[in-house]
Amino acid sequence: MAATEIARQAGEGARAVPLSGHVGFDSMPDQLVNKSVSHGFCFNILCVGETGLGKSTLMDTLFNTKFEGDPTQHNQPGVQLKSNTYELQESNVRLKLTMVNTVGFGDQINKEDSYKPIVEFIDTQFEAYLQEELKIKRTLHSYHDTRVHACLYFIAPTGHSLKSLDLVTMKKLDSKVNIIPIIAKSDAISKSELTKFKIKITSELVSNGVQIYQFPTDDETVAEINSTMNGHLPFAVVGSTEEVKIGNKMVKARQYPWGTVQVENENHCDFVKLREMLVRVNMEDLREQTHTRHYELYRRCKLEEMGFKDTDPDCKPFSLQETYEAKRNEFMGELQKKEEEMRQMFVQRVKEKESELKEAEKELHEKFDRLKKLHQDEKKKLEDKRKSLDDELNNFKQKRTAADLLQSQAQQAGGSTTLKRDKERKNSGFL
Amino acid sequence: MAEPVVPEVPPASWTEKPSVVDFSYVGIDAILEQMRRKAMKQGFELNIMVVGQSGLGKSTLMNTLFKSKVSRKSVMGTGEERIPKTIEIKSVSHDIEEKGVRMKLTVIDTPGFGDQINNENCWQPIMKFINDQYEQYLQEEINIDRKKRIPDSRVHCCIYFIPPTGHSLRPLDVEFMRRLSKVVNIVPVIAKADTLTLEERDFFKKKIREDLRANGIDVYPQKEFDEDAEDRMINEKIREMIPFAVVGSDLEYQVNGRRLLGRKTKWGTIEVENIAHCEFAYLRDLLIRTHMQNIKDITSSIHYEMYRVRRLNENNTHANNVADHHLTSHEM
Numbered sequence: 001m002a003a004t005e006i007a008r009q010a011g012e013g014a015r016a017v018p019l020s021g022h023v024g025f026d027s028m029p030d031q032l033v034n035k036s037v038s039h040g041f042c043f044n045i046l047c048v049g050e051t052g053l054g055k056s057t058l059m060d061t062l063f064n065t066k067f068e069g070d071p072t073q074h075n076q077p078g079v080q081l082k083s084n085t086y087e088l089q090e091s092n093v094r095l096k097l098t099m100v101n102t103v104g105f106g107d108q109i110n111k112e113d114s115y116k117p118i119v120e121f122i123d124t125q126f127e128a129y130l131q132e133e134l135k136i137k138r139t140l141h142s143y144h145d146t147r148v149h150a151c152l153y154f155i156a157p158t159g160h161s162l163k164s165l166d167l168v169t170m171k172k173l174d175s176k177v178n179i180i181p182i183i184a185k186s187d188a189i190s191k192s193e194l195t196k197f198k199i200k201i202t203s204e205l206v207s208n209g210v211q212i213y214q215f216p217t218d219d220e221t222v223a224e225i226n227s228t229m230n231g232h233l234p235f236a237v238v239g240s241t242e243e244v245k246i247g248n249k250m251v252k253a254r255q256y257p258w259g260t261v262q263v264e265n266e267n268h269c270d271f272v273k274l275r276e277m278l279v280r281v282n283m284e285d286l287r288e289q290t291h292t293r294h295y296e297l298y299r300r301c302k303l304e305e306m307g308f309k310d311t312d313p314d315c316k317p318f319s320l321q322e323t324y325e326a327k328r329n330e331f332m333g334e335l336q337k338k339e340e341e342m343r344q345m346f347v348q349r350v351k352e353k354e355s356e357l358k359e360a361e362k363e364l365h366e367k368f369d370r371l372k373k374l375h376q377d378e379k380k381k382l383e384d385k386r387k388s389l390d391d392e393l394n395n396f397k398q399k400r401t402a403a404d405l406l407q408s409q410a411q412q413a414g415g416s417t418t419l420k421r422d423k424e425r426k427n428s429g430f431l
Numbered sequence: 432m433a434e435p436v437v438p439e440v441p442p443a444s445w446t447e448k449p450s451v452v453d454f455s456y457v458g459i460d461a462i463l464e465q466m467r468r469k470a471m472k473q474g475f476e477l478n479i480m481v482v483g484q485s486g487l488g489k490s491t492l493m494n495t496l497f498k499s500k501v502s503r504k505s506v507m508g509t510g511e512e513r514i515p516k517t518i519e520i521k522s523v524s525h526d527i528e529e530k531g532v533r534m535k536l537t538v539i540d541t542p543g544f545g546d547q548i549n550n551e552n553c554w555q556p557i558m559k560f561i562n563d564q565y566e567q568y569l570q571e572e573i574n575i576d577r578k579k580r581i582p583d584s585r586v587h588c589c590i591y592f593i594p595p596t597g598h599s600l601r602p603l604d605v606e607f608m609r610r611l612s613k614v615v616n617i618v619p620v621i622a623k624a625d626t627l628t629l630e631e632r633d634f635f636k637k638k639i640r641e642d643l644r645a646n647g648i649d650v651y652p653q654k655e656f657d658e659d660a661e662d663r664m665i666n667e668k669i670r671e672m673i674p675f676a677v678v679g680s681d682l683e684y685q686v687n688g689r690r691l692l693g694r695k696t697k698w699g700t701i702e703v704e705n706i707a708h709c710e711f712a713y714l715r716d717l718l719i720r721t722h723m724q725n726i727k728d729i730t731s732s733i734h735y736e737m738y739r740v741r742r743l744n745e746n747n748t749h750a751n752n753v754a755d756h757h758l759t760s761h762e763m
Contacts, residue, residue, distance in 0.1 A: 022498075026532045041459075170708050221468060276458075285465070285469075299575075430630065
């Protein structure tokens with residue numbers, strides 16, 4: 001597709017010119033690859049499926065490491081998305097792998113809204129990228145891409161058909177992300193049942209118009225393998241991180257009393273095919289599809305929704321500007337109105353507070369006056385009391401002096417001689 | 432998002448397809464191969480502009496660089512002399528292929544530059560052309576319904592030809608390079624370097640470097656865009672050699688039993704690709720074999736972004752606030 005585009009462009013403006021010697025630009029792919037290597041890659045996988053289908057185990061098996069901790073419980077109130085980022089390195093390639101797990105998917109009694117958190121999450125990642133792209137000062141080349149590149153949809157191994165929850169969720173997700181359906185825990189299905197199951201699933205997907213990711217068949221080097229793999233979808237996988245000794249090798253397997261299911265044995269399950277397709281052959285294509293198809297669709301819808309249009313072919317930046325201007329004026333108008341409202345409210349509040357304070361002040365004054373009056377009253381009372389006391393005291397003194405006088409008179413009348421003798425004695429003593 | 436754990440995948444002991452099963456090999460490095468495949472399928476684009484007075488050997492140099500007739504000489508041997516009265520911008524595209532790698536090479540020629548008596552503002556048409564290419568790309572990028580691969584016509588590299596006076600840069604050179612180094616990667620070369628002896632060449636180069644430094648002209652590879660120590664080391668070596676003293680030729684002569692590109696004179700044959708004779712090989716290696724991707728990256732992530740910032744800020748003093756404001760207001 002892109003090859004014909006280039007050829008067409010070539011036909012339009014360029015002429016093919018033969019080279020008469022070695023120029024050296026065949027090193028261009030190497031330069032490009034080197035730059036990407038120094039930059040690092042990022043890949044984001046979203047695992048959607050009911051709790052207990054072996055999502056975490058499969059991820060561990062796929063990337064050969066132990067990622068997360070404990071398996072999740074079944075009593076989650078709603079669907080949540082937990083994402084974890086890991087840095088893997090193999091030879092000189094650094095991969096920033098982000099795995100997003102749906103926690104609690106399919107556990108609720110009412111599953112109508114189960115798909116919503118997932119769709120929201122995907123949209124949020126697109127939105128973040130769109131915002132970065134629309135910024136004036138942007139750093140796109142060093143931006144950590146969080147958009148979901150692949151969605152592994154885990155189908156429960158019932159052996160019959162897809163559940164309605166699966167159909168609904170996949171229908172909602174197929175225009176937003178590359179969906180790769182997987183039959184989980186496929187060691188529970190026998191081989192004959194498996195073929196019937198796969199056929200049933202694919203026919204149901206087709207009849208419901210669900211677009212799952214098709215491996216690209218336009219590049220000759222991988223067309224063949226991709227087209228055969230397309231026929232094997234959905235992959236029936238078994239995941240295991242435990243190693244079992246078979247013969248003289250340690251292989252990843254699940255051991256049962258009746259036998260051992262080897263994960264990497266193509267006769268036992270399609271794990272090798274999944275790994276081949278997801279990681280070794282089509283990782284770059286998955287990223288490209290996400291960017292050129294799903295992200296562009298999202299961007300187009302979002303911008304049209306915001307009111308931007310490519311009206312005439314010769315005033316694009318201006319229509320963007322005009323819409324910006326119009327929106328900006330609208331927004332400024334709203335802002336101003338809000339400001340006015342706030343200001344008025346503020347003034348009102350201030351007034352209220354002022355009056356409150358004034359009242360309080362008045363009260364205080366009154367109280368003070370009252371208290372002062374009380375104080376004065378008390379003082380007066382006290383003064384009065386003191387005065388009366390003084391009067392009484394004076395009275396008492398007078399009475400006492402009167403009483404004394406009377407007593408001394410009485411004594412004088414009774415013994416005036418003794419008084420004289422006393423007087424002389426006193427006088428002589430005195431001299 | 433949770434904090435990143437750094438588990439190390441044990442390094443692969445072999446990298447072939449897993450017909451021999453290696454349990455510790457995941458296959459992440461296969462992405463390099465995938466990228467390479469994609470790049471080969473898509474092909475590359477490169478746009479080079481050559482600027483210099485007529486007669487400095489621009490077309491010949493282009494032909495020598497790409498070993499094919501990518502540029503037609505403006506003065507043909509038949510005697511049709513045509514010196515344009517104003518500067519024209521002629522852009523010609525070619526499809527070249529080497530070892531499965533396809534490239535769309537566009538050579539942008541500027542006949543008439545520096546040829547008039549009054550050369551004031553002769554850089555303006557060129558700057559306008561460069562900005563027009565940026566504008567075209569920007570318009571396509573902000574389209575709602577945009578193409579999968581936006582055709583890249585931005586000028587990646589501008590080769591400026593300095594006449595081999597042997598003294599120093601002329602005012603025209605200084606003015607031009609000063610203005611254009613802000614919008615495009617400039618690679619200055621000393622044209623027709625076979626007229627300079629080695630001592631004259633060294634002196635001329637030193638003088639040019641001093642002039643560039645004195646006028647604050649930052650030519651490719653720019654000092655401020657060095658990414659890490661390794662880059663700096665490589666680029667320092669290049670910076671010590673610019674401007675490259677080049678000789679171009681598209682005629683082959685027999686030298687020591689081999690057919691080589693060169694210029695035959697009465698006193699000897701100058702071999703174009705011999706580094707003892709001229710620095711063409713360094714220029715070619717820089718432009719094509721090692722730094723082509725880097726040149727394109729600097730154009731797209733630095734020069735283009737600067738243009739975009741300027742353009743989106745024009746006529747709209749609060750454009751920044753608008754973009755952030757009403758995007759956030761729509762989120763609320």
